[in-house]
Amino acid sequence: xxxxxxxxxxxxxxxxxxxxxxxxxxxxxxxxxxxxxxxxxxxxxxxxxxxxxxxxxxxxxxxxxxxxxxxxxxxxxxxxxxxxxxxxxxxxxxxxxxxxxxxxxxxxxxxxxxxxxxxxxxxxxxxxxxxxxxxxxxxxxxxxxxxxxxxxxxxxxxxxxxxxxxxxxxxxxxxxxxxxxxxxxxxxxxxxxxxxxxxxxxxxxxxxxxxxxxxxxxxxxxxxxxxxxxxxxxxxxxxxxxxxxxxxxxxxxxxxxxxxxxxxxxxxxxxxxxxxxx
Amino acid sequence: xxxxxxxxxxxxxxxxxxxxxxxxxxxxxxxxxxxxxxxxxxxxxxxxxxxxxxxxxxxxxxxxxxxxxxxxxxxxxxxxxxxxxxxxxxxxxxxxxxxxxxxxxxxxxxxxxxxxxxxxxxxxxxxxxxxxxxxxxxxxxxxxxxxxxxxxxxxxxxxxxxxxxxxxxxxxxxxxxxxxxxxxxxxxxxxxxxxxxxxxxxxxxxxxxxxxxxxxxxxxxxxxxxxxxxxxxxxxxxxxxxxxxxxxxxxxxxxxxxxxxxxxxxxxxxxxxxxxxx
Numbered sequence: 001x002x003x004x005x006x007x008x009x010x011x012x013x014x015x016x017x018x019x020x021x022x023x024x025x026x027x028x029x030x031x032x033x034x035x036x037x038x039x040x041x042x043x044x045x046x047x048x049x050x051x052x053x054x055x056x057x058x059x060x061x062x063x064x065x066x067x068x069x070x071x072x073x074x075x076x077x078x079x080x081x082x083x084x085x086x087x088x089x090x091x092x093x094x095x096x097x098x099x100x101x102x103x104x105x106x107x108x109x110x111x112x113x114x115x116x117x118x119x120x121x122x123x124x125x126x127x128x129x130x131x132x133x134x135x136x137x138x139x140x141x142x143x144x145x146x147x148x149x150x151x152x153x154x155x156x157x158x159x160x161x162x163x164x165x166x167x168x169x170x171x172x173x174x175x176x177x178x179x180x181x182x183x184x185x186x187x188x189x190x191x192x193x194x195x196x197x198x199x200x201x202x203x204x205x206x207x208x209x210x211x212x213x214x215x216x217x218x219x220x221x222x223x224x225x226x227x228x229x230x231x232x233x234x235x236x237x238x239x240x241x242x243x244x245x246x247x248x249x250x251x252x253x254x255x256x257x258x259x260x261x262x263x264x265x266x267x268x269x270x271x272x273x274x275x276x277x278x
Numbered sequence: 279x280x281x282x283x284x285x286x287x288x289x290x291x292x293x294x295x296x297x298x299x300x301x302x303x304x305x306x307x308x309x310x311x312x313x314x315x316x317x318x319x320x321x322x323x324x325x326x327x328x329x330x331x332x333x334x335x336x337x338x339x340x341x342x343x344x345x346x347x348x349x350x351x352x353x354x355x356x357x358x359x360x361x362x363x364x365x366x367x368x369x370x371x372x373x374x375x376x377x378x379x380x381x382x383x384x385x386x387x388x389x390x391x392x393x394x395x396x397x398x399x400x401x402x403x404x405x406x407x408x409x410x411x412x413x414x415x416x417x418x419x420x421x422x423x424x425x426x427x428x429x430x431x432x433x434x435x436x437x438x439x440x441x442x443x444x445x446x447x448x449x450x451x452x453x454x455x456x457x458x459x460x461x462x463x464x465x466x467x468x469x470x471x472x473x474x475x476x477x478x479x480x481x482x483x484x485x486x487x488x489x490x491x492x493x494x495x496x497x498x499x500x501x502x503x504x505x506x507x508x509x510x511x512x513x514x515x516x517x518x519x520x521x522x523x524x525x526x527x528x529x530x531x532x533x534x535x536x537x538x539x540x541x542x543x544x545x546x547x548x549x550x551x552x553x554x555x556x
Contacts, residue, residue, distance in 0.1 A: 007440065099386075099524075101384060101385040101387065101434065101438065102382065102384045102404070102434060102435050102438035103383045103385070104380065104381075104382055104383075104439070105380070105382075105383050106380045107379040108379040109379065126380075127439075130439055131438075131439055134440040134441050134442060137442075156379065156380060160378050160379065160380035160409075161380055161382070161405075161408055161412055162285065162409045162413045163412050164412060246377075
């Protein structure tokens with residue numbers, strides 16, 4: 001496994017890699033969710049490249065950029081064991097040099113959900129992913145369904161800008177009690193960690209209601225919110241029942257629906273989702 | 279020469295082209311300015327690809343999209359003679375399909391000059407060039423210095439987004455009387471055409487003043503405006519003396535300076551520029 005920090009080094013190395021190339025962009029502090037993407041990238045390609053970059057432009061001014069968890073030595077050990085060929089760990093000043101002023105702006109699908117609560121977040125995500133795609137030139141790139149809106153935004157960007165990379169979406173990986181794996185879970189106290197599975201439990205309740213024939217998103221949201229409110233450490237940011245492609249809220253569930261939510265557990269904002277009708 | 283309209287056909291063809299590939303994006307209605315780019319692309323690469331696409335997103339609502347001059351049969355004849363290998367003539371609905379919502383936004387260098395007078399223009403330019411670069415995957419792309427701000431914006435975008443294409447800037451090609459070649463010159467009446475060289479004459483006056491030691495942009499602009507105002511059919515939109523890279527207006531000319539202007543000749547908006555200190 002080769003660890004590459006500089007852009008020029010990456011470009012030089014890129015010329016000699018065996019095609020096809022699978023790419024997993026991450027912010028590090030890896031967990032089983034990331035590793036499932038890396039394994040899939042290994043399996044489907046001749047070369048697997050992983051990037052570790054805590055992208056400053058996708059954090060809001062009041063968000064957790066400075067305290068975002070980092071442990072690159074451990075990440076590298078995990079990636080070595082998983083058989084990644086290349087790990088790209090660029091410095092922020094090389095990704096965003098002085099005078100940087102170009103942004104990839106995906107509209108419409110960024111208006112709701114996380115986009116509504118985190119202004120500028122998806123502009124930062126789309127811009128850094130576009131940059132990484134241009135540098136890594138992957139055949140396929142792997143993203144987790146846990147960040148459902150991110151997946152929609154990236155797919156939209158790739159299609160709209162005619163990028164040559166295929167986007168592969170992998171299932172959310174969960175802890176034994178249903179909590180979706182996330183680097184931010186490390187912020188939780190023991191009490192908060194015990195409360196956190198309420199997100200997934202509320203999603204399962206939503207699915208159960210739908211399976212019982214409920215097609216009114218208002219009723220589903222109300223039941224889900226009721227469940228979450230019983231948990232004293234949890235407070236709902238939003239619960240959404242939306243079209244999986246446009247992310248517009250649905251009046252009556254007919255085909256597929258993306259049920260997603262954000263919940264603050266103490267001071268930690270967690271998100272999760274399931275798709276109905278798949 | 280092969281004329282390709284569909285994106286899928288272009289992608290299929292692209293795989294078999296001899297590298298390196300030179301690319302000249304145009305809006306058609308070709309003139310010697312374009313042809314100088316095509317010849318340079320031929321000379322420096324194994325394959326020359328030219329696109330003809332009147333990009334709707336770079337026109338403002340009150341601008342000349344509908345009446346922009348078009349003559350594709352003549353364009354193809356000129357390109358055939360010049361030895362272009364591939365001409366890409368996509369349809370607007372394939373470049374901007376329903377639901378399209380991703381934009382490349384270059385900030386700062388788009389705030390002044392044309393950007394200030396044509397809101398959204400450079401967002402449309404940057405977006406379509408990004409799309410075309412992703413489709414054509416050129417080794418080098420050729421642009422005319424006549425559109426000085428466009429060159430700065432494209433270079434900025436390519437650098438900021440780590441695109442793998444080199445930008446080659448070619449000198450402005452002029453008519454015998456100094457008028458910079460432009461498809462929009464076809465809008466001019468005989469009287470207006472006679473008045474139009476005033477842009478270049480004012481630029482030459484600016485250069486002469488600078489050669490005589492003038493370093494105050496205000497004085498240069500004043501003299502240039504005075505010359506243009508003597509021409510009854512001409513009215514100045516702006517005259518700028520700016521840093522060639524940031525496009526910020528200069529207080530005192532020290533190193534290089536981009537002198538650029540936009541002038542309405544009747545109802546036709548023309549632009550031109552020269553660089554001092556090169």
